[in-house]
Amino acid sequence: MKYFSALAAVLQSKHTEPVVFQAVASRRVPSFAQMRYLPRLLGQRLRLVLWLSVGVLVIASALLGGRWYYRSTELVPQYGGSYTEGVVGLPQYINPILAPLSDVDSDIAKLVFSSMFRYDDNQQLQPDLVTNYVISDDQLTYTFFLRSNAQWHDGEKLTVDDILYTIGAIQDPLYQSPLFSSLNGVQAVKLDDYSFSLTLSETYAPFLSTLTFGILPEHLWYNVPPQNVALTELNIKPIGSGPYRFESLTKDKTGTIKSFRIARADGYYGDAPYIDDVTFVFYPDMTSAVQAMASKKVEGLSFIPQDAVEQITKKNPGVQFHSLRIPQYAAIFFNQKRSDVLQDAKVRTALAHAVNREAMIETVLGGQGEPIYTPILPGYIGHNAEVEKHVYNTNESIRLLEEAGWKFPEGVTSEQTVTAENPYRPREKDGRTLEFTISTVDVEEYQETLELLQSSWRTIGVKLNVDVYSPEDIQQEVIKSRKYEALLFGEIVGTDPDPYPFWHSSQQEHPGLALAIFRDREIDDLLEEARKTNNEEERRLKYLHVQNNLANELPAIFLYNSLYTYAIHDKIAGVNSKQYITVPSDRFAGIAHWYVKKERKLKD
Numbered sequence: 001m002k003y004f005s006a007l008a009a010v011l012q013s014k015h016t017e018p019v020v021f022q023a024v025a026s027r028r029v030p031s032f033a034q035m036r037y038l039p040r041l042l043g044q045r046l047r048l049v050l051w052l053s054v055g056v057l058v059i060a061s062a063l064l065g066g067r068w069y070y071r072s073t074e075l076v077p078q079y080g081g082s083y084t085e086g087v088v089g090l091p092q093y094i095n096p097i098l099a100p101l102s103d104v105d106s107d108i109a110k111l112v113f114s115s116m117f118r119y120d121d122n123q124q125l126q127p128d129l130v131t132n133y134v135i136s137d138d139q140l141t142y143t144f145f146l147r148s149n150a151q152w153h154d155g156e157k158l159t160v161d162d163i164l165y166t167i168g169a170i171q172d173p174l175y176q177s178p179l180f181s182s183l184n185g186v187q188a189v190k191l192d193d194y195s196f197s198l199t200l201s202e203t204y205a206p207f208l209s210t211l212t213f214g215i216l217p218e219h220l221w222y223n224v225p226p227q228n229v230a231l232t233e234l235n236i237k238p239i240g241s242g243p244y245r246f247e248s249l250t251k252d253k254t255g256t257i258k259s260f261r262i263a264r265a266d267g268y269y270g271d272a273p274y275i276d277d278v279t280f281v282f283y284p285d286m287t288s289a290v291q292a293m294a295s296k297k298v299e300g301l302s303f304i305p306q307d308a309v310e311q312i313t314k315k316n317p318g319v320q321f322h323s324l325r326i327p328q329y330a331a332i333f334f335n336q337k338r339s340d341v342l343q344d345a346k347v348r349t350a351l352a353h354a355v356n357r358e359a360m361i362e363t364v365l366g367g368q369g370e371p372i373y374t375p376i377l378p379g380y381i382g383h384n385a386e387v388e389k390h391v392y393n394t395n396e397s398i399r400l401l402e403e404a405g406w407k408f409p410e411g412v413t414s415e416q417t418v419t420a421e422n423p424y425r426p427r428e429k430d431g432r433t434l435e436f437t438i439s440t441v442d443v444e445e446y447q448e449t450l451e452l453l454q455s456s457w458r459t460i461g462v463k464l465n466v467d468v469y470s471p472e473d474i475q476q477e478v479i480k481s482r483k484y485e486a487l488l489f490g491e492i493v494g495t496d497p498d499p500y501p502f503w504h505s506s507q508q509e510h511p512g513l514a515l516a517i518f519r520d521r522e523i524d525d526l527l528e529e530a531r532k533t534n535n536e537e538e539r540r541l542k543y544l545h546v547q548n549n550l551a552n553e554l555p556a557i558f559l560y561n562s563l564y565t566y567a568i569h570d571k572i573a574g575v576n577s578k579q580y581i582t583v584p585s586d587r588f589a590g591i592a593h594w595y596v597k598k599e600r601k602l603k604d
Helices: 002-012 044-072 103-112 160-171 286-294 306-315 345-353 357-363 394-403 444-458 471-479 521-530 536-553 584-588
Strands: 073-078 082-088 117-119 125-127 130-135 141-146 187-192 195-199 244-251 257-264 277-283 319-324 328-334 369-371 435-441 463-469 486-492 556-562 564-569 597-602
Touching: 082 103, 082 286, 103 244, 103 257, 103 277, 103 584, 125 130, 141 160, 160 187, 160 195, 244 277, 277 286, 286 306, 306 319, 306 564, 328 444, 345 394, 345 556, 357 369, 357 444, 357 556, 435 444, 435 471, 444 463, 444 486, 463 471, 471 486, 521 536, 564 584
Parallel strands: 082 277, 435 463, 435 486
Antiparallel strands: 073 597, 117 125, 130 141, 141 195, 187 195, 244 257, 257 277, 319 564, 328 486, 328 556, 369 556
16 A cells, blocks of 8 residues: 555655655555556556456446346336227117127227127137126026126216116117117016016027126116107217226217217226227228328228228338238128029029139138138038038139029120120010119228129129128118119128028018128028027027028028228337137227336346
8 A cells, every 4th residue: 555655645746756666565455546547557558458358357247237238127018008999880889789780889888888788809709798607497587697896987886787778778669779689578676775686588598798887877767768769978978897988079069079089987997908998980982091090180990991001101210010810701692582683592603603703702801711601611610511601613604694594695705895885785584684782881891892703794794783781871771771683792790600580581681780681481490490409419500401491492601701800009008919809899808918118127
């Protein structure tokens, strides 16, 4: 220590005579003030080595510290942030007993209302408002127990009275609920404020899966007459008991709703969602919705046609596309009451043989789909893989039409030249032309499908006309009144394949879901018997027979099952990309786990 003290004294002194130092051993550590003179004793090269060593030490320490930090911490979601989704169509009835007819209404109702049971993001049926239930030995009476901590968004308690009111409304024909057939004949009895029973007139194996509809608040709806249900403001300013509550909406000068905002509900009994609020923005058609997604006006889009993926990716590279499997098929449903041409079984069979499903899947769906020949999809109980498929064969189509007496007008052949002055002339029979109209919704997928059908059917002598409607108009003006000769539409069949709601003749009038208008007593009987038995093998055999009869009668032509492609920006984290969903609104099954904000915290 004395050596360094002496050195410091010399360096600070102006004395120029030589000085002799004597090193003195010491155990004392030099002070910082003394150490700062060390570089003056070193040469330029040694000083460079010293500073490089110090730099390496600092960088290594930072890297080691950073590595420890990232190994010892994890990113965790935080509450906050917003999400905006684009939707094609307009909300009309954000009311769970009417919403199933509209994807737009169902999407919002899914987040605003809670239900007795729900599907999680793995498509497993889970209790929601129900905490427990008991099934009687005869499989007819179900006793349910409700949670006691559920409340409505206006602060009122949710009780059994709300459950019974909702069930009664569904069962009342004046409400015209599409859920009517699922609860027809069910007797509901209140046991106390938080328990009740439902008794079936006959066993129905998938009964619990029908109890996923949202529950209405009796204290707000009980004084609304059934004939006024469609008119009340509660349909667009709903009060529910779900994870999100109605916050606000905006309209344009014509009164058309342009956006709808919901916010996290205080007091929700389940896992509170991380995202503060969700805003739905409504577009009149898919083209404008895709443009909004590409230009970053919205962060998600409820459905993306395959041909729009590239357009969005080029302009908005942060978008992720989730292809969700959904039990849905597209089909052409015939209304034989409105078309004499379609009453001819050979005409329907000829049309079926002129459908090239593979070309549709490749051209329209970009390969993202599979051909479908029955209303029970592959992988579901009773799927009939051996059903008559009426495979693509235009020669067979021509043979059938000729055999049925449908001929081209004199001087006209299938090779006719079509111009503005010389329009296409289809086959004729007894003064009638082989011509009919298909109605469909304004979705590019369906319009492209019909373009292929028009071309294919023209080669066999059939003229196809097309009427395109907005999502709202096709429900109100076409489907509700069954005012169509044929309808290209998609049906979502649910997790249980029970075809009764879609194919029994009693469901062919509104609010039923059966879209093919025809009568077959044997099919009705088989459907009635199948839903009564808990014996899976018996159900399977009856469903096989139903599909064989449908293939013989051809009241519809089944086309394909496409994947449901959902677009959402990667700023929204926690989205399940391997989801199976039953209906499009099930994409929100895991929304409680979505998040925008995050931070690092030490691991437990």
